[in-house]
Amino acid sequence: MFGEKTSKIFPMTLLADKKTDKTESNEIVLKGIPSSPGMANGRAFVIMPELIIIPNILISVDNVPAEISRLETGLFMMIGEIQSALDKVKGDSQNISAILETNLLILNDEFFLDSIKERIKKGYTAESAVVQEYDEQIKFFKNSKDGILQERSFELEHLKDKLLATIRKKITNHEIPENSIIVAQSITPTDVVHFKELKVIGIITEAGGIASHSSMLARSFGIPAVIGVRDAHNLIQNNFDLIIDGYAGLITISPSDDFINSFKEKKSKEEDRKRELGELIKLNSETEDGIQIKLSANIDSPDDVKEAVLVGCEGIGLVRTENLVMSLKRFPDEEEQYKWYKEIADRAYPNPVVLRAFDIGSDKYLEGLPHIEQNPALGFRGIRFLLHREDIFANQLRAFLRASANKNLKIMLPMISSLNEIEHSKILLEKCKKELSDKNVPYDMKIPLGIMIETPSAALLADKFADAVDFFSIGTNDLTQYTLAVDRTNEFVTELYDTFHPSVLKLIKNVVDSAKWKKIPVSICGELAGHAAATGFLVGIGIDELSVPPGMLLELKKRIRELNYKRAKKKAREIINSNSSAELMKLLEII
Numbered sequence: 001m002f003g004e005k006t007s008k009i010f011p012m013t014l015l016a017d018k019k020t021d022k023t024e025s026n027e028i029v030l031k032g033i034p035s036s037p038g039m040a041n042g043r044a045f046v047i048m049p050e051l052i053i054i055p056n057i058l059i060s061v062d063n064v065p066a067e068i069s070r071l072e073t074g075l076f077m078m079i080g081e082i083q084s085a086l087d088k089v090k091g092d093s094q095n096i097s098a099i100l101e102t103n104l105l106i107l108n109d110e111f112f113l114d115s116i117k118e119r120i121k122k123g124y125t126a127e128s129a130v131v132q133e134y135d136e137q138i139k140f141f142k143n144s145k146d147g148i149l150q151e152r153s154f155e156l157e158h159l160k161d162k163l164l165a166t167i168r169k170k171i172t173n174h175e176i177p178e179n180s181i182i183v184a185q186s187i188t189p190t191d192v193v194h195f196k197e198l199k200v201i202g203i204i205t206e207a208g209g210i211a212s213h214s215s216m217l218a219r220s221f222g223i224p225a226v227i228g229v230r231d232a233h234n235l236i237q238n239n240f241d242l243i244i245d246g247y248a249g250l251i252t253i254s255p256s257d258d259f260i261n262s263f264k265e266k267k268s269k270e271e272d273r274k275r276e277l278g279e280l281i282k283l284n285s286e287t288e289d290g291i292q293i294k295l296s297a298n299i300d301s302p303d304d305v306k307e308a309v310l311v312g313c314e315g316i317g318l319v320r321t322e323n324l325v326m327s328l329k330r331f332p333d334e335e336e337q338y339k340w341y342k343e344i345a346d347r348a349y350p351n352p353v354v355l356r357a358f359d360i361g362s363d364k365y366l367e368g369l370p371h372i373e374q375n376p377a378l379g380f381r382g383i384r385f386l387l388h389r390e391d392i393f394a395n396q397l398r399a400f401l402r403a404s405a406n407k408n409l410k411i412m413l414p415m416i417s418s419l420n421e422i423e424h425s426k427i428l429l430e431k432c433k434k435e436l437s438d439k440n441v442p443y444d445m446k447i448p449l450g451i452m453i454e455t456p457s458a459a460l461l462a463d464k465f466a467d468a469v470d471f472f473s474i475g476t477n478d479l480t481q482y483t484l485a486v487d488r489t490n491e492f493v494t495e496l497y498d499t500f501h502p503s504v505l506k507l508i509k510n511v512v513d514s515a516k517w518k519k520i521p522v523s524i525c526g527e528l529a530g531h532a533a534a535t536g537f538l539v540g541i542g543i544d545e546l547s548v549p550p551g552m553l554l555e556l557k558k559r560i561r562e563l564n565y566k567r568a569k570k571k572a573r574e575i576i577n578s579n580s581s582a583e584l585m586k587l588l589e590i591i
Contacts, residue, residue: 026254027252027255027259028252028254029250029251029252030229030251031229032204032226032232032249032250032251033210033227033249034226034246034247034346034347035203035215035219035249035346035349036218036224036246037219037246037309037347038223038247039244039263039266040181040202041243041244041255041260041264042180042241042242042244043177043180044180044183044236044238044242045174045180045181045238046183046184046236047174047182047183047184047233049185049233058123059123059124060123061123064120064123067120067124067126068117068126071116071120071126071130071167074167075163075166077166078107078166079104079108082107083104085100085189085194086100086104088193088197096217096220099189099213099216100190100193102189102213103159103188103190103213106156106159107159107163112133112137116129116133119132119133126167127168130167131160131164134156134159134160134163135160138153138157138160150209150442152212154207154209154212155188155212155213155214157207158188176195176200178199179199180201181201181202181204182195182200182202182203183204183236184203184206185205185207185233186206186207186214188214189214189217191214192214192217193217195223196221201223202223202224202226202242202244202246203218203223203224204225204226204242204244204251205225205226205228205232206227206228206231206232207228209227209228210227210346210349212227216350219350224244224246225244226244226245226246226249229251236251236253243255243259243263247309248302248306249346249347273310274310280312280554280557281311281312281554283557285314285557285560285561286560287560287561287563287564287568288561288562288564291539291565293543293544293546293560294544294545294546295314295545295546295548295557296313296316296318296525296545296546296547296548297311297313297316297317297547297548297549297553298316298317298549299316299318299319299320299550300319300323301323301324301327302344302347304550305347305348307550307551308550309347309348310550311550312554312557313550314351315348315351315354316344316348316351316547317473317525317546318354318356318412318525318547319341319354319356320356320359321341321355321358322358322359324337325358325360331392331395334399335399337395337396341355341409342402345404345409348408349406350408352409352410353408354410354411354412354450354473354547355400355403355410355411355412356413357383357386357396357397357400357412357414358386358392358393358396359381359452360381360382360385361381361382361385361415382415382416382454383413383414383415383416383417383425384415384421387421387428390428393425394428394431397411397428397429397432398432398435401433401443401444402436402441402443404443404447405442405443407447409444409447410447410448410449410470410471411429411448411449411450412451412471413449413450413452414454415452415454415455416451416455416458417455417457419461419465422469423468425449426468449470450472450473451469452473452474452475452478452525453465453472453473453474453475453479453511454474454475454479454482455479455482456482456483456507459483459507459508459511460507462510462511462514463514463518466514466515466517467518469520470520471520471521472520472522472523473522473524473547474508474511474522474525474526475525476524476527477499479504479507479526480499480501480504481497483501483504484496484501484504499526499527499531499534500533500534500584500588502576505575506576508524508541509576512542512543521545522543522544522545523544523545523547524538524545524546524547530548530549530552533588535560536563536568536571536572536588537568537571537575537588539568540565540568540570540571540573540575541569541572541576571587575587
């Protein structure tokens, strides 16, 4: 099957049908879900799942006390194991402790424990009672329409198996060598703490989700992880040489020398980058007097997420989805879009991702489509095109919703100029939600909906628009163009295109004030967000979030950390009251 001397990539949906034959291929690539970013090269340590069959054997009344004692002894041992893990992470963040404490709460839940004991009193063994009670809870979570609750069923399943093994005194302490890459069916948060202590460098699992507690801990500890790799413990054998890519969700089995050299080069560059950036990645994005400014990244494709994560972004503030259209030279179908959006959402998780609906038109048009407008910048673009082509818009909205099951996606509408456009879009969105609900397709039923503020009409009516949406994002490039009546792609009027024009800054201030008044978040994702001269002004007027290309993010964080918010706020008031760009620029220079 693997006779060719080239790498083969198998998506997770096909893995169960494949057999691994090392003798016929030097290099095999498996595809999973990226769960924790990072890259590592090491030997596989495969933890084979134990097949536990618990028959519903009835016991006599005389044996009930002994079975309850077995249950309590097993619980005591498991609680001790989790408590030991808690002690090991005392110096880490509170979020890490909270994840482990969740498992403790489940094991210590009196109602849960009493229900298991009642089953024992009815004549079932401790194991049978545990299986019955846990399976009832697992079924509840699996049947939930909430994707995150569904993922909790995997954790309960593994917790159940651990408890059964403890009761039966079949706990195995694996002697895992340092620099191993774990391959397992599933793992618990306690396992991840144990792996960290043993200096495990990667984790591959068949089950679990990116929102699971185990995945969260792997991210917190900086251990690269790929999940959802079907039949991994059979496809990967002990001591296989592996390269794990937690950015892209790829596992390379028996990598070639060329691939290993390429990996080492990438890894070296990654480590150099981290050293170069030093402690800045770990530091909060806040002014010297403690005002938090969220920093996000603008991206064009799933591959861009890696760089954004590497520099410590707090989210993806703008995904230009029209780039998918441009690369394909056609409008992608719903399934193609879903896979593209989900890959971005998975790679960025748990950070939020803002997906902007297709902004087609003006200087961004699809080859082959009519492009005969005399003034396309003022014509059939953005939301106007989408509402005209509801078939294309509905496909995209359904793809957005399907990719939102882990609740880290937001939808943003481009080029809004009237309340009517928002209302029509919301009606279509609700229609798409109903279609998915009728088919029992999971999605985030409360997915946030926001708009781009790019036109003077939107900026002036921001207080009205704020009642209809969940967030604003200001696109300063188009806002400048439309406010000053200057085509930003026209070389004859380049000198008139001035993002620092007093009128533009006053409109931005009006949008921020309206958002603050209506208590919705407001960000800037245009070029002004990364401009060195604008940082003090934007912080001073109360912007919540700045979204820039990944390469600009850390320099922006450095500038923010050197600012004093109170001084910036005072200076911003002076800037807003200035009447000329020259006067304004002088004020900007001394913030």
